[in-house]
Amino acid sequence: MKEKAMAALPYKRVLVKLSGEALMGTEPFGIDRATVRRIAEDVIAAVKLGVEVAVVVGGGNIFRGSQIAGMGLSRPAADSMGMLATVMNVIALEAQFTSLGQPARAMSGVAMPSVVETYTRQQGMEHLSKDRVVLLAGGTGNPFFTTDTGAALRAAELECDVLMKATQVDGIYTADPKKDPTATRFDRISHDEVIRRDLKVMDTAAFALAREASLPIIVFSIHQAGSIASVLRGEASCTLVTA
Ligand SMILES: Nc1ncnc2c1ncn2[C@@H]1O[C@H](COP(=O)(O)OP(=O)(O)O)[C@@H](O)[C@H]1O
Numbered sequence: 001m002k003e004k005a006m007a008a009l010p011y012k013r014v015l016v017k018l019s020g021e022a023l024m025g026t027e028p029f030g031i032d033r034a035t036v037r038r039i040a041e042d043v044i045a046a047v048k049l050g051v052e053v054a055v056v057v058g059g060g061n062i063f064r065g066s067q068i069a070g071m072g073l074s075r076p077a078a079d080s081m082g083m084l085a086t087v088m089n090v091i092a093l094e095a096q097f098t099s100l101g102q103p104a105r106a107m108s109g110v111a112m113p114s115v116v117e118t119y120t121r122q123q124g125m126e127h128l129s130k131d132r133v134v135l136l137a138g139g140t141g142n143p144f145f146t147t148d149t150g151a152a153l154r155a156a157e158l159e160c161d162v163l164m165k166a167t168q169v170d171g172i173y174t175a176d177p178k179k180d181p182t183a184t185r186f187d188r189i190s191h192d193e194v195i196r197r198d199l200k201v202m203d204t205a206a207f208a209l210a211r212e213a214s215l216p217i218i219v220f221s222i223h224q225a226g227s228i229a230s231v232l233r234g235e236a237s238c239t240l241v242t243a
């Protein structure tokens with residue numbers, strides 16, 4: 001069944017980057033239960049298509065290091081708080097997947113063994129090959145990075161075929177479409193061109209790492225229910241970044 005479904009899709013293993021803000025729904029802060037459920041259902045719909053799914057989760061719905069650094073905190077201390085925020089998010093997601101009957105494992109790049117499994121590449125690969133959704137917290141495990149860069153890193157390490165950046169807009173535009181109504185969307189663009197034009201949808205470190213690893217990136221909007229599966233089936237508007 002899995003082989004049959006997979007045959008129609010160009011990807012066998014994908015990594016979805018989910019920002020912390022995607023879990024807020026319409027709340028100003030934190031985790032909105034209904035939104036977490038909707039996103040878990042979206043991921044499960046993708047699993048049912050026959051792909052293995054890893055998810056790197058951000059923490060911007062709770063703490064962003066760059067915003068709280070300076071308030072009596074060094075940047076590394078503030079970034080530690082940001083990384084802990086991502087752990088809270090994966091705990092919420094793991095519970096949601098479990099209650100929906102989908103096997104899932106939360107793993108953290110920041111060791112917290114009494115809370116979630118510590119990330120290792122080998123164990124992550126093992127979970128994916130057993131069709132468990134792998135929920136990755138802690139970004140890269142180091143300060144001064146973002147979870148976008150963590151997503152490119154984990155996608156490369158875990159041999160994912162594509163990094164799917166779920167965001168607020170349906171792709172990469174010539175300029176920020178929220179600020180410039182004349183901006184137009186790219187269907188396809190190279191990593192080099194994204195970096196050369198300094199397009200801001202992910203940080204440059206993430207694009208550079210993806211380029212180095214020959215990792216394609218899809219940028220798509222998470223607002224529509226079922227969007228991950230729609231993108232995988234080639235039915236939703238998005239931007240594909242390739243070499
Ligand atoms: N060239 C661009 N193309 C698309 N989006 C852009 C561009 N420049 C800036 N953005 C903005 O980047 C945002 C996504 O980046 P970010 O805030 O890091 O996303 P998220 O909160 O989903 O992690 C989009 O919502 C969009 O407003």
Ligand SMILES: O=c1ccn([C@@H]2O[C@H](COP(=O)(O)OP(=O)(O)O)[C@@H](O)[C@H]2O)c(=O)[nH]1
Pocket residue numbers: 018019020021057058059060061063064065066078079080081082083085086138139140141142143144145146147148150
């Ligand atoms: O490798 C990483 C990834 C994240 N962070 C910290 O965790 C916060 C939350 O991550 P991010 O801002 O990427 O979350 P998102 O915008 O995706 O919700 C960041 O602001 C950083 O403070 C970090 O220090 N190292």
